[in-house]
Amino acid sequence: MPAMSPTMTEGNISSWKVKEGDSFSAGDILLEIETDKASMDVEAQDDGVMAKILQGDGSKAVKVGTRIAVLGDPGDDVSSLEVPPDDSKPVQSEADNVKGGADSKYETSGVEKETPGTPQNKRPAKDKPKTSPTGPGQNPKYPLYPSVIALVHENHISDDEVAKIPATGPNGRLLKGDVLAYLGTIDSDYPASQSKRIEHMAHLDLSNIKVLPTTPKTAAKAAGGAAAVAEEKIPQVTGVSITVSLAEVLKVQKRIKDTLGVTVPLSTFLARAVDLANDDLPKPKHAKPSADDLFNAVLGLDTIPTTSRGTYLPQIDAFPVVPPRKAQATSLAHSPRVSTSTAKKIDIIDVLSGKVTPKRAAPFSTSSVSIPGRTLSTADGAVNVFSLTVPVGEEKRARTFLERVKTVLQVEPGKLVL
Structure with a gap:
């Protein structure tokens, strides 16, 4: 049973769109699933043939992760296929609450595809941990990353095993690399070394910076410099x-x-x-x-x-x-207060003695x-x-x-x- 949403724990099989022995192509609708919120179609991810339907039409409350059918490769003889034993474990609701952030990879079809003699839901031998995990596990204060949740579900790792995986992420969080190292896909020391390298690069090393020493100045130079600065500040207009x-x-x-x-x-x-x-x-x-x-x-x-x-x-x-007035020969003619016509007829002595009053020009x-x-x-x-x-x-x-x-x-x- 595939999980069609991060919060889905179980679903009902409304109907199968293909029958046992029918061939299908990628993108074909295999079955219709109902939940308490919606009805959804499950599409085939690859070409194949329907070998065996284990949960028929109308099946109710089928837990996520429960085997509902067995698929074969295109061209396989369905009559000669041997159905492997079902050792998959349904996903518990408590685990879904903790790991509710699974990405789209986790939400793809959960219909298992089998080839003769090789059950797909079993972890390959290379994926098994080489040694027992040691060290602190995931900090319970934080939820698992969506990428970690998807990787855990893909490899059918139980909650007990997840708690034993050493966590090298910030604040004691479990990283995708920690899970891959636990499965043996990458070197077990790689996540820790990468975390140390990133932490080292996050801090700027200022140990090689030296403060330039200040050269001492005499009192005379300081006074002269202050005077020069004061002179420069006086604006010239x-x-x-x-x-x-x-x-x-x-x-x-x-x-x-x-x-x-x-x-x-x-x-x-x-x-x-x-x-x-x-x-x-x-x-x-x-x-x-x-x-x-x-x-x-x-x-x-x-x-x-x-x-x-x-x-x-x-x-x-x-x-x-x-x-402008015409130039006069006498000094009296240069006065702006004396009429030029009168200046020619009067004597300066008469003017000074008060005998003659010169006419003044109009202002x-x-x-x-x-x-x-x-x-x-x-x-x-x-x-x-x-x-x-x-x-x-x-x-x-x-x-x-x-x-x-x-x-x-x-x-x-x-x-x-x-």
Whole structure:
């Protein structure tokens, strides 16, 4: 009776699909078995002939491992075959509970195949242990490995014999090699030597590692080194600036107000321009790749990027530009507060004595727009200087940022509020 599952201990024979004397091929269904959970078909593993059926249709509670039929090789004369005596032992339920992890090899058909004069269920002479086993057996705290359970069932090793097999596995567990050594298939010392070799390889030998001795340093060298480190930590900065005209921004602002009746503040244009200009700036020369960039480069998942997002926020200063005046012959003509037409008709002595009051030139008209922390001049001809203070080596990155801000504000400011 084959075990169709790891927990099966007995089954019922529903019906035989072949009769005594019938030939069959590998894959043919030999019989149907019923358990308390399901009905299953048993297929032939090889070609053969049905020599004798020992458990007929309707047999109940047939223990796993009980002989139910005898098979012969293809072409055998069934009438001349001698059925060997049945010395197989049914598998007990207690053993199944302990060994409930048998693999698919254990779950194959249990129909025994016989050839004349040689019972298959007997262990071959070479499989018998050469000597009585000695040493500790399987640790009862752990179950048997599925491969060990399958090997035990294939060779019909009893529980008493299993308990006597020396266990060389971790935590005293029985290995497949221990069973093979007990059967005489491999050298009896092989499992133990393999376990020692694996255990030795599992530990890293650090005995040959030596600590590099530190060279003593004098107090003067230590002080000099500390000063040098302090000097290196002081960052060197430089300034980058550019002039920007807001004339186009003011035109767009006026068109929006005339069309929609909404006044968009200059701060909105500037904030949007700064945000766009900070995208994909070239990395400075001294920039180091991050740990993620290096890891991706090692794995070949990605190349180290050459750009990154900036965090620049420019300082804005407004300087009104005075229109140039004609050069004058007298020193009074160079004064921006005295009219050039009056300077030719008056005497300097009269001016100093208070007899003549020179006409003053009209002041240059300007207006300004206040932004938190900054003042922008909106007068015609005013110069707005956008500047940055950056570490040495970032000049190219900072200049690229300022050029982008200038381009957006002077060429296409309308896109900033779309």
